[in-house]
Amino acid sequence: MNKLLAQKLSHSMRRIRTVEETIAERYSEQQMRCPTHLSTGQEAVSAAVGEILRKTDLAVSGHRAHAHYLAKGGNLNAMIAEIYGRVTGCARGKGGSMHLIDESVGFMGSTAIVGGTVPVGVGLGYGLKLKGEQNIAVIFLGDAVVETGVFYESINFALLKNLPVLFVCENNQFSVYTPLEQRQSTTLDIYERVAGLGVMTEYGNGNDVVEVYNKTKNMTEKIRSGGGPAFLQFDTFRWREHCGPNYDDDLNYRETSFIEKWRSDEPIARFEKYAIDTGLLKETEIQTNQIEIEAEVNAAFEFAVNSPFPHADEASKHVFAEQHIKG
Amino acid sequence: MNKLLAQKLSHSMRRIRTVEETIAERYSEQQMRCPTHLSTGQEAVSAAVGEILRKTDLAVSGHRAHAHYLAKGGNLNAMIAEIYGRVTGCARGKGGSMHLIDESVGFMGSTAIVGGTVPVGVGLGYGLKLKGEQNIAVIFLGDAVVETGVFYESINFALLKNLPVLFVCENNQFSVYTPLEQRQSTTLDIYERVAGLGVMTEYGNGNDVVEVYNKTKNMTEKIRSGGGPAFLQFDTFRWREHCGPNYDDDLNYRETSFIEKWRSDEPIARFEKYAIDTGLLKETEIQTNQIEIEAEVNAAFEFAVNSPFPHADEASKHVFAEQHIKG
Amino acid sequence: MSEKTTFAQEVRDALHHALSSDPSVLVFGLGVPDPKGVFGTTTDLQTIHGEDRVFDMPTSENAMTGIAIGAALGGFKPILTHQRLDFALLSMDQLVNNAAKWHFMFGGKRNVPVTIRMILGRGWGQGPTHSQNLQSWFAHIPGLKVVMPALASDVKSLLLASIFDPNPVIFLEHRWLHNMQTDVSTVMAPAKLGEAKLLSRGDAVTIVSMSYMTIEALHAVSCLKEQGVEIDLIDLRTVSPIDWTKIEKSVEKTGRLLVLDTGFKQVSIAGEIITHIIETSWQHLKSQPVRLTAPNYSESTSPALTQNYHVRADDIVTKVGEIIDKELNCQQLIDQRSSLHDVPGDWFTGPF
Amino acid sequence: MSEKTTFAQEVRDALHHALSSDPSVLVFGLGVPDPKGVFGTTTDLQTIHGEDRVFDMPTSENAMTGIAIGAALGGFKPILTHQRLDFALLSMDQLVNNAAKWHFMFGGKRNVPVTIRMILGRGWGQGPTHSQNLQSWFAHIPGLKVVMPALASDVKSLLLASIFDPNPVIFLEHRWLHNMQTDVSTVMAPAKLGEAKLLSRGDAVTIVSMSYMTIEALHAVSCLKEQGVEIDLIDLRTVSPIDWTKIEKSVEKTGRLLVLDTGFKQVSIAGEIITHIIETSWQHLKSQPVRLTAPNYSESTSPALTQNYHVRADDIVTKVGEIIDKELNCQQLIDQRSSLHDVPGDWFTGPF
Numbered sequence A, B: 001m002n003k004l005l006a007q008k009l010s011h012s013m014r015r016i017r018t019v020e021e022t023i024a025e026r027y028s029e030q031q032m033r034c035p036t037h038l039s040t041g042q043e044a045v046s047a048a049v050g051e052i053l054r055k056t057d058l059a060v061s062g063h064r065a066h067a068h069y070l071a072k073g074g075n076l077n078a079m080i081a082e083i084y085g086r087v088t089g090c091a092r093g094k095g096g097s098m099h100l101i102d103e104s105v106g107f108m109g110s111t112a113i114v115g116g117t118v119p120v121g122v123g124l125g126y127g128l129k130l131k132g133e134q135n136i137a138v139i140f141l142g143d144a145v146v147e148t149g150v151f152y153e154s155i156n157f158a159l160l161k162n163l164p165v166l167f168v169c170e171n172n173q174f175s176v177y178t179p180l181e182q183r184q185s186t187t188l189d190i191y192e193r194v195a196g197l198g199v200m201t202e203y204g205n206g207n208d209v210v211e212v213y214n215k216t217k218n219m220t221e222k223i224r225s226g227g228g229p230a231f232l233q234f235d236t237f238r239w240r241e242h243c244g245p246n247y248d249d250d251l252n253y254r255e256t257s258f259i260e261k262w263r264s265d266e267p268i269a270r271f272e273k274y275a276i277d278t279g280l281l282k283e284t285e286i287q288t289n290q291i292e293i294e295a296e297v298n299a300a301f302e303f304a305v306n307s308p309f310p311h312a313d314e315a316s317k318h319v320f321a322e323q324h325i326k327g
Numbered sequence C, D: 001m002s003e004k005t006t007f008a009q010e011v012r013d014a015l016h017h018a019l020s021s022d023p024s025v026l027v028f029g030l031g032v033p034d035p036k037g038v039f040g041t042t043t044d045l046q047t048i049h050g051e052d053r054v055f056d057m058p059t060s061e062n063a064m065t066g067i068a069i070g071a072a073l074g075g076f077k078p079i080l081t082h083q084r085l086d087f088a089l090l091s092m093d094q095l096v097n098n099a100a101k102w103h104f105m106f107g108g109k110r111n112v113p114v115t116i117r118m119i120l121g122r123g124w125g126q127g128p129t130h131s132q133n134l135q136s137w138f139a140h141i142p143g144l145k146v147v148m149p150a151l152a153s154d155v156k157s158l159l160l161a162s163i164f165d166p167n168p169v170i171f172l173e174h175r176w177l178h179n180m181q182t183d184v185s186t187v188m189a190p191a192k193l194g195e196a197k198l199l200s201r202g203d204a205v206t207i208v209s210m211s212y213m214t215i216e217a218l219h220a221v222s223c224l225k226e227q228g229v230e231i232d233l234i235d236l237r238t239v240s241p242i243d244w245t246k247i248e249k250s251v252e253k254t255g256r257l258l259v260l261d262t263g264f265k266q267v268s269i270a271g272e273i274i275t276h277i278i279e280t281s282w283q284h285l286k287s288q289p290v291r292l293t294a295p296n297y298s299e300s301t302s303p304a305l306t307q308n309y310h311v312r313a314d315d316i317v318t319k320v321g322e323i324i325d326k327e328l329n330c331q332q333l334i335d336q337r338s339s340l341h342d343v344p345g346d347w348f349t350g351p352f
């Protein structure tokens, strides 16, 4: 860990947090009219993975994708505008929060069906392998994805063809309101089961951005040097309700002790304490950063609310492409 | 192993072999007008598992199901008539070779889509568990089923609910013309990968009916006593072409040495040699058995060819059931 | 004044009644026992009926459909719920190759009494993959019954009929109906599947409709009535099999047909109904049959792009005017609208 | 006399040409490199073009569809083959929720040029799960193009057009066409998707057809011609989008429409075509439009139950007779039949 990296990780986590919390704050204005899944509390995984990936690496994600998109370098203005349904959105307002895309930085798309982009990521990996440029495909997934058949089919193909694919599983231990043990046999942890299939795996604390960074760095290097696919599991915790801007701890689907444990160890405070203690960062630097971030985020919301809606005609456009579009 | 069991295993294997080889012989008469997948060479698994299962255990299978149906006690006449498309067939001629059913002995159905009955078997297992009668559900599957997503979804649910389900995988090492290593990552064997998911597994030589018997017996007892689902892999070898009555070794998709190794160790001869050597069976008993079997099989073909075709009106029947049918 | 209940509550009551009256009934699906209980349709059922019979499931739509089939073959009557129809696309193999065909392909040896509830999304940015109304698909498959309730007063009897039907039934619940109100009633008699319902009588035009479109149609019909145009409004209730007799009889009387459909236009149920009427009632037709459906493109997320996407009451009035060649006014319907076009009512403030 | 080739060989030539002319083309599917080469349609392609670009796959239809999509997003043009359409039911999520919608739901940011070949089974006991013709399903989904070649002389140009189209294309090959013969030609120009082809001209009736039904229609048309009845026979070639102009123009001329469809009747493409013609060409119709399709039940395995299942040339002749109210003879067609009803020809002796 060096100073520059520490700054980047702190900045990236704070930026994601600020975006998500601003959405939460402003959602009740009823202008972001689409289902929206926030990543507050889960920032460390995205921030660390995002620092490691190259622009030419390709990423896909699912319904909870804001953090992945931002960490991969996706355009913030275009994301907020997308959530606001504006024509300046990254999908021209057609996809909303769950359909983010910024191919200019290798963010190839997030979609709303659980597991839906897993094989797409593997297909991207197949293409990368054929091109032979040592880029990798990254698939962000939640713990419920491990229940989908397509995940195993995808793992098998990635192994069979020894593809440069990194599966990053953020295990926030819940699928909507349902805990892991009501959905999966948990005698073995997720990464152990995946390892059992013959995949390189690694496991870590998703609240610890340093651990995530080191383990991911190590694994991506193995993949780039032809080691084949790998699976990372990072345990983490979602602060707010599954979908929407509110807290829902009053519904008691998660134990208070569980919530407190994870919240008290939350990734930004944890990392910054360590960084300050070890002299990597100064309190004042962090504050300056935060002010800059807030300005950037506010500007993005300004951009979004001031952007026009798509023209009514766009509703029927884009059913068929007229030509091949270069990525 | 006692004499009675030895007789039963020999009889069961010979009966299956005779049925399959008679189909092969008569297929060119063009009266069995449906895709037909023979189990010649793979008899040991069905015979052994069939001896262990109770009538009240429930079984399902796939496209190559003749042996499973017969070993579970399915009616031979009804099966041959089904292949001949006659109204006396077990599915009244509507399903053919790939759709066998005899609920009176717990054979709940075989279907033609690879992996298609796997979750059905698990659902049967769920029902058996709720009823609490210590019966088990058995799912016969080929090695290609391990490539289907639904297999993993089914395994997960069976583990999650600790269901009395036995997965019996006959690994004949090919899916049509394609060897295992072109379809699956074979660094780990199938049963090792399944074990990696947390399932009880066992592996054996599918040419050795004694080994299959002992390992299956052991596993079914664990399942019946509440041990949850288990997976058995038995390696085996299909003599004839994937679908149809002929040999296709001239196509060279399997190494000659591979073919010779498996054929020279074929299950019936192997077992009977052992049984005769150890005094469990006498040559003459076997010959008598074989004569009886041939008479039974010939009678079944007689029954089939002399059975009427379904009336043309039946084509449109059975789209909707009028009432609940008790199994 | 009688006590009121909602469509969602009626669904829950039907499930509760089925679970109570028949020990072979099972209810499962993502979120079934969770605090929200699938939009209030499964609330408390697990507490009352136990974890064996009412349970959550892994995100394994295909296997869970097969498991439902297996349980059905084992003597149970499983009810599987998908929070959106779109998720059930993962289960088409089990649904079409197994459930729909089991009875047929085994020569009637066994039946598969599974009920699969799928919720149809609309509005509030549901977007392309949370808003598909694919009833056409299911109605194309022999062996599936397809039920699309519209009225809160109907849903209980239709769901009970589906659960106790010996065949696989796809039960499509439109998300915008869940909050609809009706009088509390304790009647627990199942409806007859395949029977449509005449919701209003008239000589001018036959309107055939389904699911949420029937609500829009009811508004249109009352607006038309005020302008002296009397409509035969047929709520299909079951879109496969279709109650052809009722439709044919009505067209015989009116000679004019308008079909409403919540699905994409091309290869729609609406098209099937028009073709069928052409086949059977050609000589009775006074004008060309017409359909109003969703267009041949997906619902976008942006509210700006859903504004004109769905057929609404005033579109129906206008279309009837075209059919009978009469100037009709629908301003009143437009003025009545109290909430934004992308929510079912003011009570809905997102996010799902 | 010119040299002859087959439909299957033409498919293979199109694949070979695509692989040769564009390094981004990939071909994969179960059995693609095996000794039978998917009924001869992929023979030797792996040997020529290498294992990276031509390969077998695991029995993982859903993932392999997603992998095709991912490869397409990465700049490739994948062609995925299913030996039966029925197996592709496992991949409806990837096909409908991803491939069909990607271009739309990302606001046109990217296109998905995948071609998915699916073979349609018939006869020789294919039975309920190896004989489904679900073109209706695909045609109902915005964003999918659906091609159903009939003529061996057409298939190459249609497949090339599909491969190089920027959109996902479902390419449905009827098993009974693979052995059809045509003259060898070296032309490699892609067809235009969405353009139907007029195969014969006449004033009496417009027949619209697709895939193998077009072969039966051609027999019917020549039998009708001998009896003085001239037919406009339109081979759809693309069943989505449909060449409405050509159909409308023909019906404007003939005033009579018969639509043939290989799929189940209820909610069929045939129904869509009739409804569309009702909507656009009502005033030109001289008699009620009619369809001949598969019935609303599955194909059974027993040959005794498939005898009257499929529409054949003589059924078409009889139906035309009804439409134009003329006694017609089709005995000659029945007498011509040389092989049993459940095989495409004497060359076919099973098993698949």
Ligand SMILES: Cc1ncc(C[n+]2csc(CCOP(=O)(O)OP(=O)(O)O)c2C)c(N)n1
Pocket: A063, A064, A112, A113, A114, A115, A141, A142, A143, A144, A145, A172, A173, A174, A175, A176, A242, C030, C059, C061, C083, C087, C090
């Ligand atoms: C196939 C499918 N089934 C169900 C859903 C509904 N759904 C949306 S998000 C979600 C939970 C996913 O949980 P997880 O993968 O752990 O991600 P998290 O929300 O915890 O980040 C579910 C079930 C869906 N979108 N797709």
Ligand SMILES: Cc1ncc(C[n+]2csc(CCOP(=O)(O)OP(=O)(O)O)c2C)c(N)n1
Pocket: B063, B064, B112, B113, B114, B115, B141, B142, B143, B144, B145, B172, B173, B174, B175, B176, B242, D030, D059, D061, D083, D087, D090
């Ligand atoms: C979903 C699906 N894909 C493809 C097929 C075609 N198919 C029929 S049998 C078979 C091979 C299955 O191999 P395996 O499971 O090893 O069984 P075996 O034939 O070797 O007994 C295939 C691919 C199918 N029936 N279903």
Ligand SMILES: [Mg+2]
Pocket: A142, A143, A144, A170, A171, A172, A173, A174, A175, A176
């Ligand atoms: Mg989660």
Ligand SMILES: [Mg+2]
Pocket: B142, B143, B144, B170, B171, B172, B173, B174, B175, B176
């Ligand atoms: Mg095999």
